[in-house]
Amino acid sequence: METMKLLVTGAGGMLGQSLSACLESRGHDVVSVPKERLDVTNYSQCLEVIEEEAPDLIIHCGAFTKVDQAESEPALAYHINGYGTENLAVACNIFETPMLYFSSDYVFDGEQNQPYNPWDATRPLSVYGKSKLAGEKAIQRHLSRFYIVRTSWLYGPNGKNFVDTILSMADDRKTLRVVSDQIGTPTCTLSLSETVSDLIMTGRWGIYHGTDDGVTSWYDFAKEILRDRDNEIIPIATKDMPRPATRPKYSVLDKTTLINTIGRELPPWQESLNTYMQLHTGRKETAKK
Ligand SMILES: NC(=O)c1ccc[n+]([C@@H]2O[C@H](COP(=O)([O-])OP(=O)(O)OC[C@H]3O[C@@H](n4cnc5c(N)ncnc54)[C@H](OP(=O)(O)O)[C@@H]3O)[C@@H](O)[C@H]2O)c1
Numbered sequence: 001m002e003t004m005k006l007l008v009t010g011a012g013g014m015l016g017q018s019l020s021a022c023l024e025s026r027g028h029d030v031v032s033v034p035k036e037r038l039d040v041t042n043y044s045q046c047l048e049v050i051e052e053e054a055p056d057l058i059i060h061c062g063a064f065t066k067v068d069q070a071e072s073e074p075a076l077a078y079h080i081n082g083y084g085t086e087n088l089a090v091a092c093n094i095f096e097t098p099m100l101y102f103s104s105d106y107v108f109d110g111e112q113n114q115p116y117n118p119w120d121a122t123r124p125l126s127v128y129g130k131s132k133l134a135g136e137k138a139i140q141r142h143l144s145r146f147y148i149v150r151t152s153w154l155y156g157p158n159g160k161n162f163v164d165t166i167l168s169m170a171d172d173r174k175t176l177r178v179v180s181d182q183i184g185t186p187t188c189t190l191s192l193s194e195t196v197s198d199l200i201m202t203g204r205w206g207i208y209h210g211t212d213d214g215v216t217s218w219y220d221f222a223k224e225i226l227r228d229r230d231n232e233i234i235p236i237a238t239k240d241m242p243r244p245a246t247r248p249k250y251s252v253l254d255k256t257t258l259i260n261t262i263g264r265e266l267p268p269w270q271e272s273l274n275t276y277m278q279l280h281t282g283r284k285e286t287a288k289k
Contacts, residue, residue, distance in 0.1 A: 002201070005029040007055035009038055009088070010062025014159020015102065015189045019061060022193035031055060035062060040084035046091035057200060058099045060088055063132070067106070070127040071244040077127050082134030089142040098145035100200060105152035105184060105211075107133045110248025117254045118150070118207040126245040136207075147199060148207040149258075152251060153221075156189025157280045163273070166222050167281060170231045180219035180235035184251045187211040188272035198262040208261070209253035212269040224273060 006023055010016045011032035020032040031053050038049045040062055050058070063081055064070065070077035085101060092099045106129035107122040124130045139146045155161035169176055187210075195210050216224075219235040226233065238247070255266055 003027045004056040006057050007031045007053050008059045009033055013061055014156050016061035017158045018156050018189035019193040022197050026197050040088050041079055043087040046087045050091050050095045058097055060101045067128040068244040074127045077131040081131035085135030086138035089139045093142045100147040101139050103136050103148055103150040104132045105251035105253055108248055108251055110250045113250050115252040115254035118209055118257055145205050149210045151187055152184050152211045153186040154189055163225055166225045170226050170229055175232045177234045177236045178219040178222040179238050179241055180217045181237050182247055182249055183217050185211040186221050186269045188276050191267050191272045202261055204261050208258040209255050210258050211253050212272045213266045214269045215252050
Protein backbone atom coordinates (compact mmCIF):
# COMPACT_ATOMS: atom_id res chain seq x y z
CA MET A 1 0.00 0.00 0.00
CA GLU A 2 1.19 3.49 -0.82
CA THR A 3 2.32 5.54 2.16
CA MET A 4 2.90 9.27 2.48
CA LYS A 5 4.75 11.80 4.56
CA LEU A 6 2.00 13.61 6.48
CA LEU A 7 2.32 16.73 8.61
CA VAL A 8 -0.38 17.05 11.28
CA THR A 9 -0.93 20.51 12.85
CA GLY A 10 -2.52 20.94 16.27
CA ALA A 11 -1.14 17.52 17.05
CA GLY A 12 -1.50 18.06 20.79
CA GLY A 13 -5.30 18.34 20.45
CA MET A 14 -7.97 15.67 20.77
CA LEU A 15 -8.33 14.83 17.08
CA GLY A 16 -4.67 15.51 16.28
CA GLN A 17 -3.56 12.81 18.73
CA SER A 18 -6.00 10.12 17.56
CA LEU A 19 -5.39 10.88 13.91
CA SER A 20 -1.59 10.89 14.22
CA ALA A 21 -1.72 7.46 15.93
CA CYS A 22 -4.09 6.06 13.31
CA LEU A 23 -2.00 7.32 10.38
CA GLU A 24 1.16 5.91 11.95
CA SER A 25 -0.55 2.54 12.39
CA ARG A 26 -1.19 2.56 8.65
CA GLY A 27 2.50 2.95 7.93
CA HIS A 28 2.61 6.63 7.01
CA ASP A 29 5.56 8.81 7.98
CA VAL A 30 3.73 11.17 10.35
CA VAL A 31 5.22 14.45 11.54
CA SER A 32 2.96 15.54 14.39
CA VAL A 33 3.53 19.21 15.13
CA PRO A 34 2.00 20.79 18.21
CA LYS A 35 1.22 24.52 18.39
CA GLU A 36 4.58 25.08 20.11
CA ARG A 37 6.38 24.12 16.86
CA LEU A 38 3.86 25.41 14.34
CA ASP A 39 1.59 28.28 15.33
CA VAL A 40 -0.43 28.85 12.17
CA THR A 41 -0.88 32.54 12.99
CA ASN A 42 2.87 32.87 12.33
CA TYR A 43 3.26 32.91 8.53
CA SER A 44 7.06 32.55 8.55
CA GLN A 45 6.73 29.49 10.75
CA CYS A 46 4.26 27.97 8.26
CA LEU A 47 6.77 28.48 5.45
CA GLU A 48 9.71 27.17 7.50
CA VAL A 49 8.02 24.00 8.70
CA ILE A 50 6.68 23.05 5.26
CA GLU A 51 10.04 23.74 3.62
CA GLU A 52 11.89 21.75 6.28
CA GLU A 53 9.55 18.74 6.35
CA ALA A 54 8.37 18.71 2.71
CA PRO A 55 5.23 16.65 3.45
CA ASP A 56 3.05 15.06 0.77
CA LEU A 57 -0.05 16.37 2.57
CA ILE A 58 -0.75 18.69 5.50
CA ILE A 59 -3.58 17.69 7.84
CA HIS A 60 -4.68 20.79 9.70
CA CYS A 61 -6.15 19.82 13.10
CA GLY A 62 -5.07 23.04 14.83
CA ALA A 63 -7.91 25.40 15.67
CA PHE A 64 -9.51 27.66 18.22
CA THR A 65 -12.31 25.33 19.34
CA LYS A 66 -13.85 27.06 22.36
CA VAL A 67 -17.28 27.74 20.88
CA ASP A 68 -18.65 29.92 23.68
CA GLN A 69 -15.39 31.75 24.36
CA ALA A 70 -15.24 32.74 20.68
CA GLU A 71 -18.26 35.01 21.24
CA SER A 72 -16.27 37.20 23.64
CA GLU A 73 -12.95 36.78 21.80
CA PRO A 74 -13.94 36.97 18.12
CA ALA A 75 -10.62 38.51 17.04
CA LEU A 76 -8.72 35.53 18.43
CA ALA A 77 -11.08 32.99 16.82
CA TYR A 78 -10.75 34.64 13.39
CA HIS A 79 -7.00 35.09 13.88
CA ILE A 80 -6.48 31.35 14.36
CA ASN A 81 -9.28 29.73 12.33
CA GLY A 82 -9.46 32.30 9.52
CA TYR A 83 -6.10 34.04 9.07
CA GLY A 84 -4.11 31.14 10.52
CA THR A 85 -5.67 28.71 8.06
CA GLU A 86 -5.06 31.22 5.28
CA ASN A 87 -1.36 31.45 6.25
CA LEU A 88 -1.08 27.69 5.98
CA ALA A 89 -2.99 27.61 2.68
CA VAL A 90 -0.75 30.31 1.14
CA ALA A 91 2.36 28.44 2.30
CA CYS A 92 0.92 25.18 0.92
CA ASN A 93 0.31 26.93 -2.39
CA ILE A 94 3.94 28.09 -2.56
CA PHE A 95 5.27 24.58 -1.95
CA GLU A 96 2.48 22.92 -4.00
CA THR A 97 1.46 20.91 -0.97
CA PRO A 98 -2.17 19.77 -0.69
CA MET A 99 -4.04 20.21 2.56
CA LEU A 100 -6.85 18.62 4.56
CA TYR A 101 -8.84 21.01 6.77
CA PHE A 102 -11.38 20.08 9.43
CA SER A 103 -14.48 22.18 9.54
CA SER A 104 -17.71 21.97 11.46
CA ASP A 105 -21.45 21.35 11.28
CA TYR A 106 -21.69 24.80 12.90
CA VAL A 107 -21.21 26.40 9.46
CA PHE A 108 -24.93 25.65 8.95
CA ASP A 109 -27.87 27.47 10.57
CA GLY A 110 -29.82 24.31 11.41
CA GLU A 111 -33.04 25.53 9.84
CA GLN A 112 -33.11 22.95 7.02
CA ASN A 113 -34.43 20.12 9.21
CA GLN A 114 -32.94 17.50 6.93
CA PRO A 115 -29.32 16.37 6.59
CA TYR A 116 -27.02 18.94 5.02
CA ASN A 117 -25.12 18.05 1.86
CA PRO A 118 -21.64 19.46 1.22
CA TRP A 119 -23.06 21.83 -1.39
CA ASP A 120 -25.85 23.25 0.77
CA ALA A 121 -25.78 26.95 1.63
CA THR A 122 -23.80 27.82 4.75
CA ARG A 123 -25.02 30.34 7.31
CA PRO A 124 -23.14 30.04 10.61
CA LEU A 125 -24.89 31.37 13.71
CA SER A 126 -21.82 31.72 15.93
CA VAL A 127 -18.41 33.40 15.78
CA TYR A 128 -16.81 29.94 15.92
CA GLY A 129 -18.89 28.76 12.92
CA LYS A 130 -18.08 31.94 10.99
CA SER A 131 -14.37 31.63 11.73
CA LYS A 132 -14.33 27.97 10.58
CA LEU A 133 -16.12 29.01 7.39
CA ALA A 134 -13.50 31.75 6.89
CA GLY A 135 -10.88 28.97 7.00
CA GLU A 136 -12.82 26.94 4.41
CA LYS A 137 -12.97 29.92 2.06
CA ALA A 138 -9.27 30.69 2.48
CA ILE A 139 -8.40 27.17 1.43
CA GLN A 140 -10.62 27.33 -1.63
CA ARG A 141 -9.09 30.70 -2.61
CA HIS A 142 -5.50 29.49 -2.48
CA LEU A 143 -5.50 25.78 -3.25
CA SER A 144 -6.85 23.50 -5.93
CA ARG A 145 -5.84 20.31 -4.14
CA PHE A 146 -7.61 20.21 -0.78
CA TYR A 147 -9.98 18.17 1.32
CA ILE A 148 -12.40 19.97 3.63
CA VAL A 149 -13.95 17.55 6.12
CA ARG A 150 -16.87 18.93 8.10
CA THR A 151 -17.46 16.92 11.24
CA SER A 152 -19.57 17.25 14.38
CA TRP A 153 -19.91 16.64 18.12
CA LEU A 154 -16.42 15.17 18.53
CA TYR A 155 -15.31 13.15 21.53
CA GLY A 156 -12.32 10.90 22.02
CA PRO A 157 -9.28 10.12 24.14
CA ASN A 158 -7.08 12.99 25.33
CA GLY A 159 -9.56 15.82 25.09
CA LYS A 160 -12.26 17.59 27.05
CA ASN A 161 -15.45 16.15 25.66
CA PHE A 162 -19.15 15.54 26.29
CA VAL A 163 -18.84 11.81 27.12
CA ASP A 164 -16.24 12.34 29.83
CA THR A 165 -18.12 15.37 31.17
CA ILE A 166 -21.39 13.42 31.48
CA LEU A 167 -19.63 10.49 33.17
CA SER A 168 -17.95 12.78 35.64
CA MET A 169 -21.14 14.74 36.35
CA ALA A 170 -22.96 11.44 36.89
CA ASP A 171 -20.41 10.57 39.60
CA ASP A 172 -21.15 13.83 41.41
CA ARG A 173 -24.92 14.11 41.19
CA LYS A 174 -27.99 11.96 40.77
CA THR A 175 -29.88 14.24 38.41
CA LEU A 176 -28.54 15.71 35.18
CA ARG A 177 -30.30 18.18 32.89
CA VAL A 178 -29.39 17.87 29.22
CA VAL A 179 -30.57 19.79 26.16
CA SER A 180 -32.98 17.77 24.03
CA ASP A 181 -33.79 20.18 21.19
CA GLN A 182 -30.41 20.21 19.42
CA ILE A 183 -30.16 17.36 16.94
CA GLY A 184 -26.91 16.12 15.41
CA THR A 185 -24.46 13.23 15.29
CA PRO A 186 -21.83 12.38 17.91
CA THR A 187 -18.56 11.37 16.31
CA CYS A 188 -15.63 9.57 17.90
CA THR A 189 -12.17 10.80 16.94
CA LEU A 190 -11.10 7.14 16.65
CA SER A 191 -13.62 6.35 13.89
CA LEU A 192 -13.13 9.74 12.22
CA SER A 193 -9.40 9.03 12.10
CA GLU A 194 -10.05 5.75 10.24
CA THR A 195 -12.40 7.56 7.84
CA VAL A 196 -9.89 10.32 7.12
CA SER A 197 -7.11 7.77 6.71
CA ASP A 198 -9.22 6.15 3.97
CA LEU A 199 -10.12 9.47 2.34
CA ILE A 200 -6.56 10.71 1.93
CA MET A 201 -5.70 7.63 -0.12
CA THR A 202 -8.30 8.51 -2.77
CA GLY A 203 -6.82 11.76 -4.12
CA ARG A 204 -10.41 12.89 -4.75
CA TRP A 205 -10.22 16.50 -3.58
CA GLY A 206 -13.28 18.36 -2.37
CA ILE A 207 -15.65 19.12 0.47
CA TYR A 208 -16.87 16.16 2.51
CA HIS A 209 -19.17 15.58 5.44
CA GLY A 210 -17.58 13.08 7.83
CA THR A 211 -19.30 12.02 11.03
CA ASP A 212 -20.40 8.75 12.54
CA ASP A 213 -23.75 7.45 11.31
CA GLY A 214 -27.12 8.22 12.87
CA VAL A 215 -29.05 11.04 14.45
CA THR A 216 -29.64 11.96 18.09
CA SER A 217 -30.00 14.80 20.59
CA TRP A 218 -27.57 15.69 23.38
CA TYR A 219 -30.20 14.32 25.78
CA ASP A 220 -30.42 10.91 24.05
CA PHE A 221 -26.64 10.87 23.70
CA ALA A 222 -26.35 11.37 27.48
CA LYS A 223 -28.93 8.61 28.08
CA GLU A 224 -26.85 6.22 25.98
CA ILE A 225 -23.66 7.15 27.85
CA LEU A 226 -25.37 6.47 31.18
CA ARG A 227 -27.53 3.58 30.09
CA ASP A 228 -26.12 1.25 32.75
CA ARG A 229 -26.40 3.76 35.58
CA ASP A 230 -29.30 4.94 37.66
CA ASN A 231 -28.91 8.69 37.27
CA GLU A 232 -32.01 10.65 36.40
CA ILE A 233 -31.62 12.58 33.13
CA ILE A 234 -34.06 15.39 32.54
CA PRO A 235 -34.55 16.79 29.03
CA ILE A 236 -34.46 20.58 28.86
CA ALA A 237 -34.82 23.17 26.12
CA THR A 238 -31.90 25.20 24.82
CA LYS A 239 -33.65 28.37 25.98
CA ASP A 240 -33.55 27.05 29.55
CA MET A 241 -29.76 26.69 29.40
CA PRO A 242 -28.61 29.88 27.69
CA ARG A 243 -25.03 29.91 26.45
CA PRO A 244 -23.05 32.66 24.73
CA ALA A 245 -22.91 30.95 21.31
CA THR A 246 -26.05 30.05 19.37
CA ARG A 247 -25.95 26.46 18.13
CA PRO A 248 -27.85 25.12 15.12
CA LYS A 249 -30.92 23.18 16.27
CA TYR A 250 -30.44 20.55 13.54
CA SER A 251 -26.96 19.92 12.17
CA VAL A 252 -27.03 16.36 10.84
CA LEU A 253 -24.64 16.02 7.89
CA ASP A 254 -25.31 13.87 4.80
CA LYS A 255 -22.28 11.61 4.31
CA THR A 256 -23.22 10.07 0.94
CA THR A 257 -20.38 11.77 -0.98
CA LEU A 258 -17.80 10.54 1.54
CA ILE A 259 -19.25 7.01 1.67
CA ASN A 260 -19.16 6.78 -2.14
CA THR A 261 -15.60 8.10 -2.19
CA ILE A 262 -14.11 5.75 0.40
CA GLY A 263 -16.33 2.84 -0.63
CA ARG A 264 -17.63 1.83 2.78
CA GLU A 265 -20.30 2.74 5.33
CA LEU A 266 -19.54 4.77 8.46
CA PRO A 267 -20.08 3.21 11.90
CA PRO A 268 -23.27 3.98 13.86
CA TRP A 269 -22.53 6.51 16.62
CA GLN A 270 -23.66 3.98 19.27
CA GLU A 271 -21.02 1.49 18.07
CA SER A 272 -18.26 4.11 18.23
CA LEU A 273 -19.43 5.18 21.68
CA ASN A 274 -19.35 1.57 22.83
CA THR A 275 -15.76 1.18 21.64
CA TYR A 276 -14.70 4.43 23.31
CA MET A 277 -16.42 3.54 26.60
CA GLN A 278 -14.80 0.11 26.69
CA LEU A 279 -11.31 1.22 25.74
CA HIS A 280 -10.91 4.69 27.10
CA THR A 281 -13.14 5.54 30.02
CA GLY A 282 -11.93 2.71 32.22
CA ARG A 283 -15.56 1.87 32.92
CA LYS A 284 -17.46 -1.37 32.90
CA GLU A 285 -20.58 0.11 31.31
CA THR A 286 -21.16 -0.50 27.66
CA ALA A 287 -23.41 1.38 25.32
CA LYS A 288 -25.55 -1.18 23.49
CA LYS A 289 -26.33 -0.75 19.80
N1 LIG B 1 -14.50 19.21 19.00
C1 LIG B 1 -15.56 19.19 18.23
O1 LIG B 1 -16.68 18.88 18.66
C2 LIG B 1 -15.45 19.56 16.77
C3 LIG B 1 -16.59 19.53 15.97
C4 LIG B 1 -16.48 19.87 14.62
C5 LIG B 1 -15.24 20.23 14.10
N2 LIG B 1 -14.14 20.25 14.89
C6 LIG B 1 -12.86 20.64 14.30
O2 LIG B 1 -11.98 19.54 14.41
C7 LIG B 1 -10.63 20.00 14.55
C8 LIG B 1 -9.98 19.35 15.76
O3 LIG B 1 -10.72 19.70 16.92
P1 LIG B 1 -10.36 19.13 18.38
O4 LIG B 1 -11.65 18.81 19.02
O5 LIG B 1 -9.27 18.12 18.29
O6 LIG B 1 -9.81 20.47 19.06
P2 LIG B 1 -8.73 20.66 20.23
O7 LIG B 1 -8.66 19.45 21.09
O8 LIG B 1 -9.07 21.97 20.85
O9 LIG B 1 -7.37 20.75 19.45
C9 LIG B 1 -7.01 21.89 18.72
C10 LIG B 1 -5.52 22.01 18.78
O10 LIG B 1 -5.14 23.15 18.01
C11 LIG B 1 -4.14 23.84 18.74
N3 LIG B 1 -4.06 25.22 18.31
C12 LIG B 1 -4.68 26.30 18.83
N4 LIG B 1 -4.25 27.41 18.23
C13 LIG B 1 -3.35 27.02 17.30
C14 LIG B 1 -2.53 27.73 16.40
N5 LIG B 1 -2.55 29.07 16.33
N6 LIG B 1 -1.69 27.03 15.59
C15 LIG B 1 -1.65 25.68 15.66
N7 LIG B 1 -2.37 24.95 16.52
C16 LIG B 1 -3.22 25.63 17.34
C17 LIG B 1 -4.58 23.69 20.18
O11 LIG B 1 -3.51 23.98 21.07
P3 LIG B 1 -3.84 24.62 22.52
O12 LIG B 1 -4.84 23.70 23.17
O13 LIG B 1 -2.50 24.65 23.16
O14 LIG B 1 -4.42 25.99 22.24
C18 LIG B 1 -5.00 22.24 20.21
O15 LIG B 1 -3.89 21.40 20.45
C19 LIG B 1 -10.73 21.53 14.62
O16 LIG B 1 -10.53 22.06 13.35
C20 LIG B 1 -12.16 21.78 15.03
O17 LIG B 1 -12.63 23.05 14.61
C21 LIG B 1 -14.22 19.93 16.23
